[in-house]
Amino acid sequence: MRIDVFSIFPEYLAALDLSLIGKARQKGLLEVSVHDLRDFAFDRHRSVDDTPYGGGAGMVMKPEPWALALTSVLPDDGAAAEPDSRPVLVVPSPAGRVFDQALAYELAEEEHLAFACGRYEGIDERVLEWAAERFRVMPVSLGDYVLNGGEVAVLAMVEAIGRLVPGVIGNPMSLVEESHSDGLLEYPVYTKPASWRGYDVPEVLLGGNHAAIEAFRREEQLRRTASRRPEMLDGRDAADLSRQDLAVASGLGYSVVDGKLRPPAE
Numbered sequence: 589m590r591i592d593v594f595s596i597f598p599e600y601l602a603a604l605d606l607s608l609i610g611k612a613r614q615k616g617l618l619e620v621s622v623h624d625l626r627d628f629a630f631d632r633h634r635s636v637d638d639t640p641y642g643g644g645a646g647m648v649m650k651p652e653p654w655a656l657a658l659t660s661v662l663p664d665d666g667a668a669a670e671p672d673s674r675p676v677l678v679v680p681s682p683a684g685r686v687f688d689q690a691l692a693y694e695l696a697e698e699e700h701l702a703f704a705c706g707r708y709e710g711i712d713e714r715v716l717e718w719a720a721e722r723f724r725v726m727p728v729s730l731g732d733y734v735l736n737g738g739e740v741a742v743l744a745m746v747e748a749i750g751r752l753v754p755g756v757i758g759n760p761m762s763l764v765e766e767s768h769s770d771g772l773l774e775y776p777v778y779t780k781p782a783s784w785r786g787y788d789v790p791e792v793l794l795g796g797n798h799a800a801i802e803a804f805r806r807e808e809q810l811r812r813t814a815s816r817r818p819e820m821l822d823g824r825d826a827a828d829l830s831r832q833d834l835a836v837a838s839g840l841g842y843s844v845v846d847g848k849l850r851p852p853a854e
């Protein structure tokens with residue numbers, strides 16, 4: 589997978605040299621290039637921002653450096669490419685669609701992703717219109733809070749997407765068993781010693797009864813999800829849950845109404 593990141597703070601993205609993503613780059617599984625937007629600003633001060641039309645606080649990123657920068661990673665005539673085969677341009681923004689594991693899986697299938705990190709009050713809106721003729725443009729938010737720029741969001745997204753690219757994670761089973769992979773939070777994990785400062789590992793995990801261990805873990809997933817993220821269970825198709833799951837849910841006060849799981853009344 590090819591990834592191009594554009595930023596006025598390329599040093600921010602140095603973390604992509606580390607750990608699993610750094611190793612995947614060395615192995616050639618991910619080809620990540622970080623570009624300094626200022627390399628595409630050609631006025632005397634290499635400026636990338638200007639005051640907003642209509643007034644208001646702060647500065648807005650100028651369009652021309654963005655067009656030059658984004659063009660530099662397109663094949664000769666990006667506008668000629670079939671819309672479906674165009675690279676995806678992710679524009680981190682609190683005004684975007686919220687990033688989640690499903691979107692991470694979707695983007696992990698792409699051959700070429702570009703990320704445009706905005707700063708200040710944002711990027712001149714015409715850049716997105718221009719880019720929509722050359723990329724599949726996707727404004728994406730990390731969550732309902734405001735960061736100073738897109739760089740931290742890109743670090744999070746590239747890590748979440750990159751680890752789903754085949755070969756990046758040594759043991760692909762760890763992807764299957766983790767939080768969100770089946771719409772539930774992950775079960776709790778423990779290691780030695782079995783008794784630590786008066787806290788004991790649940791007894792069932794110390795024996796070799798694999799069916800009992802699996803049932804215990806599944807129950808913990810449901811309990812955790814119900815207590816920490818109840819909206820993930822509300823409205824879930826009862827047909828997608830086992831009889832054992834439904835018994836656990838019922839013990840937690842859930843009921844099935846018109847085939848859907850519903851939370852205990854307030």
Ligand code: ADE
Nearest residue numbers: 680681682729730735741
């Ligand atoms: N830039 C500023 N805030 C952001 C957010 N919440 N998500 C993605 N990019 C951002």
